[in-house]
Amino acid sequence: MTGKRLWSWLAVVLGGLYFLLPLAGMVDFSMRMKRGEYSFEAYRLVLADPQFQQTFGYSVGLALLTIVLGILIVVPTAYFVRLRFPGLRPIVEFITLLPLVIPPIVIVFGYIRIYNTSSILPLTGSWLGTNILLLFGYATLSLPYMYRSVDTGLRTIDIASLTEAAQSLGAGWARILTVVILPNVFVSVLSGAFLTFAIVIGEYVFAALLNVNSFGPYMVWMGGNRAYEPSALAVVAFAITWACMGLIQLFTRFSKFSTARR
Amino acid sequence: MTTSAVSLPAALRPRQILNWFGVAPFFIFATLFLILPTLNIVVGAFRNAQGEATLENLGKLLSPSIRSAFWISIELSLMTAVLGCLFGFLIAAAITLGGLPRPLRNAILTFSGVASNFAGVPLAFAFIATLGRLGFVTMLLRHWFGINLYGSGFNIVSFLGLALTYLYFQIPLMVLIITPALEGLRREWREAAESLGASGFQYWRMVALPVLWPSLLGTLALLFANAFGAVATAIALTGSSLSIAPIVLFAQIRGDVLNDPHLGYAIAFAMIVLTAVANGIYILLRMRAERWVK
């Protein structure tokens, strides 16, 4: 018993070292811009950089749009598949898992080939088209996470009874989805949304290959040209990831609390 | 459930047609932005510039530079997948079966959720800041222990450095996936085995590992695909000095190397085949391993 516990502690401590040292290194390096003292100089420079403000703002906006698009696509699908087309379930699940199997770089390569300037749908030809393509690309990347969290949420509520109850009160489909179903799976949707945000905000390959100057390519450019700022950027990115995961935990716990009180 | 009494085939009843509108956007979206692009690559890999069927593109994959890029990629993905599984399993076992305090388990799971998503460019920066020439740990080792890491031949811009970096998201992913599986091992199985005279080792070999096997295999395949498709981390860490398959493809698409889109198709196709094979092997092994479920 004590031997087992000793080994467990050893595994956790060694793992902890491996996972905490890079974080320590990142924070340490980001604060060493001024010789001989710790300072927030790198952060100040990064935050004041107009390029940073512009690319970061763009990526945040795009992430939010991706979340909205993802909800619009995934929630009705998951709902109708559960309620009306249980036979489609394996197919839909298979499709939603594909982005985990097909490397993202291959998917974006396909976009460039299909939607180039000489195709029927020349999305890459215009500023708007490129942005739309990137948006749909990110929605594709987030599909596995979004679908799984929404579907898990739907499983915990009795959507058949809720739907029938709403129908008997005269609600139409749009109303059922927005007023009855969505609020009930809100927490699951949120956890999918925060995960999507964390993935999209620093994404590099799609943006770089579609020639969009978002936060990901900006970070790589900084990595190639500056010494201390990249670490500051990494700290910011890590903080965003933490915030997203923390919010997921918070909302999940909050929802458990509210259902327990019901 | 359908209220209409019309005896049309179920799929054509008005209510059901309406339902199809609910799922149609998904299928249109998936076709346009997931399936067609992928199919385009697959078909393109078997066509030449004139649109004729050919195997020439795939033949180009055998050139030494591309073959070695794939080989390094496979080695890297396999190694980080196996090590990720191993270390992730040890940590998951420690927090589920090791008698550690419960809050520690929750903290580690939360951290794993963060770390498994902390991939890409920032992760590379963190490792450069830690194990780079002037990195935190490099300096620490030199000043405190007198060890010259770079003098001993280590470089973060290398296979080993990349593997170390990849493990940062591979291990937590394994922890996240395998912890529920470990918690699904019932205490009674262990006790039944013990009362039948089995040692701890025998219990693990004959019961626990076979029960976990499908989950382990699945995670291994997932980690392989995860590492194989990771481009951003590699580019941010190594620039293009380490030639792995996704970086070669990246350069190909950018047109940096040689302007032969059909070679790009072939590389992309080979990448799909590899991840598909990894997942196929997984599905096959899982079916074999799970005879006892169905």
Add this chain to the structure above:
Amino acid sequence: MAFLDIHQLQKSFGALRVVKDFTLGIDKGEFVSFLGPSGCGKTTVLRMVAGFETPTSGAIRIDGRDVTGLPANRRKIGMVFQAYALFPNLTVEENIGFGLKVAGEDKAAIRKRVGEMLELIGLSQLGGRYPFQLSGGQQQRVALARALAPRPQVLLLDEPLSALDAKIRVSLREEIRRIQRDLGITTIFVTHDQEEALSMSDRVVVMHQGVADQVGTPFEIYNRPATRFVAQFVGTLNLIDADLVDAAAGRIRLGGVPVALNRSLPGQTGKRISLALRPETVALGRKDEGNAVVLAGTITEVHFLGAVIRIRVAVEGGLVSLDTFNQPDRPPPSIGTPVEISVSHRDLLVLAA
């Protein structure tokens, strides 16, 4: 000395004392049930015998050998769990052969023994199936065979029937008892179901708050409960109030009627006491024999259960339930009827608090 000797066993989890000073000797081949509500410590005692919990103090000896500190895998004990606990990745045959394989027996011997065990439980056709393909009753029989295959010295059954349907429960308990008799294996059976405990056991141990309240044959436990808890937990019981007039001489006053029981009674002269009586010992009407107490009352409830009619009568001091047999030519009495009921003196149980 008994074959399985449990001596002054105690177990605490933190400040909580789950088992307090438990002593019991079980003879070779005996079938003993631990009966009690959940949380009474019966499962903890069983798990200490199995070696899954370490006693805080006390000793366990099997066949003269002290096994208190021995790990579970060296105790030669067969265990059957409530939720089957078959290994899901092994077939029925492999499950049954597990203990033999672990012990390093050769393949032919294992196959022979597994065949015997399958025959014993009547599932010879299902040896190649996986646990998920079996019903609950079949799974539990396989679990029994698995526990018995390595020829353990002691068989422990931890509520093996409570996950099963009522009908299967009855047939399986008969089968378990038959197999246990055939093999002559010393067995402890933990249950919270008094019917199971009474019908299967050579002896029953009624446990309450970590203590064995009474140890005895099912007949003794039912008819001579030692404590109020045993009387209430085992079977249906009527409790009515009475006054203790003279403890030593055995005189009480029941519903205003003086009754001489002619035996010394527990309790203090002059106090209110509780009298316990089983429904089947109470007769409707006046008994002919001289040694009976007759009480007047009114019928408040009539439940027609088929063969038995349970009637509830309000008498001074409380409500009394009594059972009469159905007679086709006589309809049950109606509610509100004034009646007399009678109980023989020897059936009046005076309980220690």
